[in-house]
Amino acid sequence: MSIILKTEKLRVEYRSREIRQGTKVALHGLDLEVGTGEVFGFLGPNGAGKTTTMNVLLGFVPPTSGSAYLFGIDVRQPIARQRIGYLPELTYYYKFLNAEELLRFYAKIFGLPRAVADRRIAELLKLVELESAARRPIKSYSKGMQQRVGLAQALINDPDLLVLDEPTSGLDPLGRMKVREIIQRLKNEGKTVFFSSHELGEVESVCDRVAIIHQGQLKAIGRVAEITGTHANLEKAFLEIVGYQKEPAS
Amino acid sequence: MRNTIAVAGIVIKELYRRKDFYVLFIVTILICLVMASINIYNDANVVRYIKEVCLDLIWVCTLVVAVTTTARQIPAERENRTLLPLLAKPLTRVELILGKFLGCWLACGLALLCFYLFFGALAASREHHWFLTNYLQAGVMQWFMLGMVVALSLLGSLVFAAPSSNATICFVIIGGILFVGRHLDQEALQLAEPLRGLVLCLYFVLPHLEFYDLRDLVVQNWPPVAWEYIGLALLYAVFYQFIFLIGACLVFRRKAVN
């Protein structure tokens, strides 16, 4: 199994807005590897560094030190992003476009020929069940429809690696089930999925491996069963790993 | 280039799907038609005041379109988080900036074309003559001036947090240059050092947008400007567009997008 995503001693520091606080370290030398065809869950409490890691992988933020690679290419090269799809959390797409135009725009950026783009757009709209709403402006879409169009744009170039940031955030149970089905389908097609989520039940059912990050440091990485260990479920294991202590009853 | 054109296409779509341009266009038409209906001592051939009113409105409206459209491009992408999926594609930040610039500039060009077609029709209805060369020169010069405005506004959108503050500052700068830019050197002589040196520096450094204002020549039916001077002015505009765009790219390179 080849390594599709790799970070080596990845360190990211931000200059804090509070003058007295100096710099804030978001990631402390993160070492991570994700193999081809894996569904990889990236877990952690709020502010742990999950989004920062994704930002570095996608080239939004340069690392302070260390390196990150996608398909063996340094993430700072735009070509590294040719074969990935990205679904950010809570995105409101261009209100004045409809779903078809949005997908066509992203298809152009990937340089897809017109015929290929047309076919791909039709397939994706069917996959995310937006065929009937394809010509409506996105501003008229519900939250679930916006998330589905986001998923469609992430898949427009038939990516080998899909990076999803909280893909089920804000979705109803039906929507969440649909996303799980799509992830499973992608896995069956040999795609790699790297996603962060707070829905540990979903992670448990879908992921091959998970990593838990807390305060910028990798606390645990391995197969779901290994991480869960003797705990009843992944949630309890997670809470112990991040050092949660239950408040004593008064 | 492909990516730049794709981004530009989105900006142009935004222009003709938002209502701003249509409102401004219709207001311009209404005001001009009202002005044209005024009886000036039963003389139907009086035309220059209508031309002036129309051109003044065109200038105001296209400046508003240019500044407000450009000022909201990057902030809106950031606010709606569409910047993230965009930059996650094989699209560089430079391509994004150039695409936004090209889109806004072409959108201004389309708006200008609509306005000038109306202006030409209005003027010809009274003068029974089309001063095509004059109109072409005025339109092209104004378009290149708007290119500088768009580039400046784009740079401002990366420096200032809110589109409103960026737009306000741009309007103040543009208005100041158009009204007093030509005379800054004269005013500098009235001042004591070091203010004199500063104002003189400003005079030579600021883009002289007033070069591109050919309204008086069009309204008063002066002969067209010699094409070599038009060419030099366009080169001057391209130079400043470059400067502002390079500044925007440099600022955007270091900007956090989340």
Next chain:
Amino acid sequence: MVSPRPYWLLLVALLVACFGTAARLSPQFEGWRGSRATGDFFVVLLGDERKMFANTFYIKADEYYHSGYYPSIFDDNAAFRTAHMAEDTGAVDSKNHGDEHGFLGPERNWIDSFGRHFFPNRHTHLDEGGPGGDLGGSQEVREILPWLKLSADLDPENVQTYTVTAFWLRERMQNVKAADVMLHEGIRHCPDSYEIFFELGRLYYDSYQDHTRARNVWEHGVELWLRLDPATPRGRQPALELVDDWLSRPLKLVAEQKDNQLVMEQLTTHLAAMDTADGHWTRAIEWLRAGERVSLTPDRIQARIDELNSKLDQELHPLLKPLY
């Protein structure tokens, strides 16, 4: 659920009360000093600031007269203190001096030099065809009329707006009727304006060939000018009597008379010309003497007086007529 009916009834009652109160108080409103109920639209909208706008549009008209080649507040405007469109009517004292062609001055640097290619850079007058240079009695001067009309609407007490507009309407646009209406409107707002009466006289004389009316209004103009001086006798004396009285006193002009000597010269010389044509040389000499007093070229007028005196002598003493 509460019925909305009482609220509707309350609303109707309030509306009735409002309208009734307004109707009851309306006569008192109209009687208030400073009431804007019957004011002109511009007065209501702008108040006294309308005069500032009126002046701006008046200057705009002169800018159009020059096809856009006009000094800004940063340029040397010494040659544009008096609007050229007014100066060219021949009835306005000029305060201009300096170079009207070169108010921009020499080119200061490459930016200034380059920038001059993109705006009007030559002194022209619209009555001479503007930049096109057509000297054949061009009617391009029509383009100043909208701004003059707007200026007159905003400041009905500005005399020059009426005289300048009427002159160009009559002289170049051959729109005598509109000029007549304009001048009468000017008289309505400025009943003591000798400038307007002079222009009205020119209209009667040149366009209607009505010499009687022309004489009447010109004489009335002379009266108005002379009565600026409090020393002029009050009463219903004819204009020539007032002139005689004025000529008998040492020359002492009040401020407004000093600023408007040209109009008086024009009035008197036109009356003199009319009397000369009618053979009333004594009257003509009286008018010319009055004109000479305020003229900047008294020698020219003196020459005409001498000529008329000589004719008068010949008439009185036929033997003095030349034999050949």
